[in-house]
Structure formats: C-alpha cells, structure tokens
Amino acid sequence: MTAIRHCAIIGGGVIGGGWAARFLLAGLDVTVFDPHPEAERRLREMVKLAGRAWAKLIAAPLPPLGHLHVAVSLEEAVRDADLIQESAPEVEAIKQKILAEIDRFAKPDALICSSTSGLLPTQISAMMARPERFMVAHPFNPVYLLPLVELCGGEKTSADNIARAKAFFADIGMHPLHVRKEIDGFIADRLLEALWREALWLVHDGVATVAEVDDAIRFGAGMRWAFMGTFQIYRLAGGEAGMRHFMAQFGPTLKLPWTKLMDVPDFTDALVDLVAEQSDDQSGQWDFRALEAKRDDCLIGIMRSLKVQDFGAGATLAGFEKALRDRATDGDAEPLRLYEGQVPAEWIDYNGHMNESRYLEIFGYATDALLARIGMDDAMLEKGFSYYTVETHLRHLDEIKLGESYVATTQILAHDEKRIHIFHRLLHGDGRLLATAEQMMLCVDMKAHRATPAAPETLSVLQGLAAGHRALPMPDGAGRSIGQR
Ligand SMILES: NC(=O)C1=CN([C@@H]2O[C@H](COP(=O)(O)OP(=O)(O)OC[C@H]3O[C@@H](n4cnc5c(N)ncnc54)[C@H](O)[C@@H]3O)[C@@H](O)[C@H]2O)C=CC1
Numbered sequence: 202m203t204a205i206r207h208c209a210i211i212g213g214g215v216i217g218g219g220w221a222a223r224f225l226l227a228g229l230d231v232t233v234f235d236p237h238p239e240a241e242r243r244l245r246e247m248v249k250l251a252g253r254a255w256a257k258l259i260a261a262p263l264p265p266l267g268h269l270h271v272a273v274s275l276e277e278a279v280r281d282a283d284l285i286q287e288s289a290p291e292v293e294a295i296k297q298k299i300l301a302e303i304d305r306f307a308k309p310d311a312l313i314c315s316s317t318s319g320l321l322p323t324q325i326s327a328m329m330a331r332p333e334r335f336m337v338a339h340p341f342n343p344v345y346l347l348p349l350v351e352l353c354g355g356e357k358t359s360a361d362n363i364a365r366a367k368a369f370f371a372d373i374g375m376h377p378l379h380v381r382k383e384i385d386g387f388i389a390d391r392l393l394e395a396l397w398r399e400a401l402w403l404v405h406d407g408v409a410t411v412a413e414v415d416d417a418i419r420f421g422a423g424m425r426w427a428f429m430g431t432f433q434i435y436r437l438a439g440g441e442a443g444m445r446h447f448m449a450q451f452g453p454t455l456k457l458p459w460t461k462l463m464d465v466p467d468f469t470d471a472l473v474d475l476v477a478e479q480s481d482d483q484s485g486q487w488d489f490r491a492l493e494a495k496r497d498d499c500l501i502g503i504m505r506s507l508k509v510q511d512f513g514a515g516a517t518l519a520g521f522e523k524a525l526r527d528r529a530t531d532g533d534a535e536p537l538r539l540y541e542g543q544v545p546a547e548w549i550d551y552n553g554h555m556n557e558s559r560y561l562e563i564f565g566y567a568t569d570a571l572l573a574r575i576g577m578d579d580a581m582l583e584k585g586f587s588y589y590t591v592e593t594h595l596r597h598l599d600e601i602k603l604g605e606s607y608v609a610t611t612q613i614l615a616h617d618e619k620r621i622h623i624f625h626r627l628l629h630g631d632g633r634l635l636a637t638a639e640q641m642m643l644c645v646d647m648k649a650h651r652a653t654p655a656a657p658e659t660l661s662v663l664q665g666l667a668a669g670h671r672a673l674p675m676p677d678g679a680g681r682s683i684g685q686r
Pocket residue numbers: 211212213214215216217234235236237240288289290291299316317318319339340341342
C-alpha cells in the first residue's frame with residue numbers, strides 16, 4: 202500500500218478549501234477540481250488564513266508546505282492521488298455521480314472519502330465499482346483547525362481501509378472517530394441538528410433573537426462542551442453522587458414539553474428574512490474574513506489552553522506536535538528549530554513591544570521541546586526523573602511587536618551524563634536576532650532531590666543530536682557575562 206503523499210479534492214468550497222489547507226500545511230501535495238470560476242482565488246485565500254492559524258497554534262517545526270495545483274478536470278485531479286476527498290454539494294445524486302467518476306479514474310489502491318454531513322455511505326457509493334475503498338470522512342469547519350473527523354464506512358467498506366484512513370488522519374493532527382453504525386447524520390450532526398432546530402424555533406416563536414440564542418450558548422454550556430462534552434459535564438452536575446443522581450433528578454424533565462425536536466419550522470420567506478436580518482444586526486459590522494480570523498484566534502486560544510491541560514483536543518495537539526518534532530530532520534549541523542509562533546496581544550507591554558519576560562517564556566518552551574525530543578516524557582516524570590534549569594544568561598538584542606512571527610533555535614554546546622549546556626537563539630520572522638539564552642540543565646532524581654545521570658536511552662538521543670552540533674561554530678555571545686565588552 203503506497204503512503205499517502207498526494208491528495209485530490211473534488212469541490213473546493215468552504216470544506217474542500219479547508220481540507221486543501223490542512224493537507225498542504227501537513228506537507229502533502231494537493232490537486233483540486235472545482236468548476237467554479239473563482240475556485241482558485243478562494244482556495245488560496247483559505248490556505249493563507251490557515252497558514253496564519255497554524256503559525257499561531259503549532260509549536261513544532263512544520264514540514265515544507267505542499268504544492269497546490271488546480272486541475273481542469275476531475276480525471277486530472279484524481280489520477281495520481283493517494284487519497285481523494287469528495288467535498289461537492291450535499292445532494293445525493295451529485296455525490297453518487299462524482300464518486301463513480303472518481304472511482305473510475307483513481308489509482309486502484311487510492312482511498313476515496315466523502316465530506317458529506319449526513320448522507321449514508323452505502324447510498325452515495327452505490328454506483329462505485331470498488332466501494333470497499335470508500336468511506337465518509339466528515340470534518341468540521343474550519344477543517345484546518347478542528348481535529349474531529351468522523352469516519353463511517355458503508356456495507357462494503359473494508360476494515361483495512363478504515364484502519365488506513367484512521368492512521369492517515371491521525372498523522373495529520375486529527376482525531377478520527379469511527380462511527381461504527383451507518384446512520385444518517387452520524388454522531389455529531391445529530392447533536393448539532395437538535396440544537397439548530399431548537400434555535401430556529403426560539404427565533405421563529407419570538408422567544409429570543411439570534412444574538413440572544415448565541416449568547417445562551419457561548420456564555421454557558423458552549424464553553425464547557427469544548428473540553429468535556431455532555432456526559433462528562435453532567436456527571437459533575439450530579440455532584441458527588443454522580444451520573445445516577447443526575448439522571449434521577451433531571452430524567453423526568455425530559456418528559457416535559459421543553460423541546461420540539463423533530464418538528465422543523467417551515468423555511469418561509471418571513472423566517473429566512475427574520476433570521477438573516479437578525480444575523481446582520483448581530484454580525485453585519487464584521488468583514489467576513491475578519492470574523493473568520495476572530496473565530497480562528499478564539500479556537501487557537503482554546504486549543505493552546507487545552508494543550509497545557511493535556512486534555513481533549515489539547516492532547517491531540519500535543520501528540521501532533523510531538524510527532525512533528527520526531528519527524529523533523531535535524532540536519533547534520535543545524536541548530537534545532539524547536540518552537541515557533543506569533544506574538545499574541547497579551548504579550549505586549551506598555552512599551553508597545555513583547556515584554557522581556559516572554560523571551561524567557563519562549564526559551565522555556567524551546568527547552569521543553571528539546572527535553573521532549575530526548576525522551577523526557579510523562580513516563581520519565583512518573584518515574585521521578587526530569588531536567589531542571591540551573592543557570593540562564595539571557596540577552597535582549599532587539600524588539601518584536603504584536604502579531605509578528607518568531608522562531609527559537611537550540612544548539613547543544615556540550616553535555617555529560619548529568620548536564621546539558623545549550624544555547625537558544627530567538628529569531629524574528631524577518632531573520633533578525635532578537636535574543637539569546639545560554640542555559641545549563643541538570644538531570645534530577647526528583648524523589649531523592651539530587652542530580653543524577655540521565656537514563657541511557659536519553660543519553661543516546663542526546664549524543665546523536667550533540668554529535669551533529671559539534672561541527673557548529675561556538676555562538677557569538679556564548680560564555681559572556683554582564684559587564685563584559
Ligand atoms: N459547510 C459546512 O459547515 C460543512 C459541510 N460539509 C459537507 O462538505 C460538502 C461541501 O460543502 P461546502 O464546502 O460547505 O459547500 P460549498 O458550497 O462551499 O462548496 C461546494 C463546492 O463544490 C463545487 N462543485 C459543485 N459541483 C461540482 C462538481 N460537479 N465537481 C466538483 N466541484 C463541484 C462548487 O463550485 C463549490 O465550490 C458537503 O457534502 C457538506 O455537507 C461537512 C462539514 C461541514
């Protein structure tokens with residue numbers, strides 16, 4: 202089975218564009234077919250937006266951006282692809298026809314996926330000659346940021362292909378969720394639809410405006426759903442007695458006529474106008490791209506916080522960053538690129554530039570990344586071993602402002618079985634050297650509170666990295682002390 206390096210996307214709208222961006226940022230080549238005359242402009246704008254988001258989100262070296270090609274036909278788009286992601290309009294007949302065509306022109310071992318939000322895989326693959334390599338891979342908007350992808354096979358999808366898709370989507374930083382029963386709307390859209398129906402009724406019945414409905418979500422339950430979902434949150438709502446008490450107390454309310462569930466208000470012109478006008482009142486002052494960027498920044502904030510907690514989507518992000526670091530080629534004699542990002546608003550001080558403490562914060566993240574690279578993981582911490590920083594010499598050389606990008610590189614100057622002597626550089630995106638930090642790290646037995654030799658497997662990775670760095674010149678400023686000219 203060939204590795205997946207080249208993806209094709211059929212339909213390059215909101216979702217196809219999001220897939221293209223995620224694949225390209227993960228270093229894969231992408232070919233898109235979309236008959237829309239504006240398709241290429243929209244795609245390139247999406248890739249730019251996604252690149253901005255990943256630069257802020259991901260604290261690990263990214264592979265070089267893949268190559269984007271816009272094809273003139275479906276056949277041209279799919280013929281060399283290892284994975285094809287159909288993302289055309291949500292109409293069963295259109296999807297059946299497109300999937301049959303993809304099946305005809307694709308390589309025999311290519312995986313074929315559909316982004317459908319709720320159509321049944323067996324139905325939409327009905328005209329395919331080889332449905333065993335087909336499945337739904339349902340993403341969430343924006344595809345380049347949200348990790349969830351629901352995988353749902355049809356009656357003829359092979360288990361091997363589901364496993365292959367699972368591994369592939371995990372590899373590009375996603376959380377594949379296998380929907381084991383073929384069901385309309387899969388798991389997530391069943392939940393979203395229930396909420397959407399109720400929201401429409403509330404507006405239709407004049408109970409609330411669209412902005413009030415959104416406030417009811419975003420100031421309350423929406424915040425906790427981001428990391429615990431519904432069941433885990435309700436378990437806590439049951440108090441110490443937990444889920445059983447919660448169900449005993451709130452079970453009976455389910456029988457009260459609180460929801461309209463399967464009833465859908467008729468989409469009369471009056472309802473569409475009401476919702477659209479209220480939506481304009483709520484968000485009309487926002488330029489579309491600015492609102493997308495605001496959404497992305499909020500998601501990035503949530504994911505970064507969850508990463509610190511190593512919880513939910515944050516654990517997925519941490520795992521992806523670790524894989525990127527492991528995959529990155531160090532080069533024989535290159536400082537390691539261990540941490541990069543853009544300066545967020547809260548790092549700006551009264552002088553209008555990044556505050557001095559943030560320089561050390563960035564170097565701290567680079568040190569953490571180095572330690573992760575040499576195997577100082579949770580298992581090592583649990584055994585009671587870690588590295589502590591025992592000395593830092595920090596030089597502030599230049600300033601960096603809001604939204605500007607930076608990268609921290611790390612050179613290993615020396616090491617022995619207990620110590621690592623490193624030299625970090627902080628570089629502006631335009632190449633200026635902003636700061637350096639020379640540090641001594643000490644391996645510590647945390648239970649005995651004393652220095653200790655590192656584990657042989659840690660020393661062996663360290664030796665490999667240090668061997669490459671031995672050829673590098675001693676950095677300008679290494680060994681300096683304050684007051685020296
Ligand atoms: N928008 C959303 O929030 C989500 C949508 N989806 C699913 O993704 C799929 C695409 O939806 P969107 O991107 O939202 O729609 P969209 O309308 O933004 O994009 C559809 C694209 O398909 C193109 N297209 C039309 N006929 C085509 C053909 N014969 N061959 C190739 N391209 C063709 C259109 O020009 C358009 O650019 C649907 O199945 C939808 O259910 C899945 C998750 C979320």
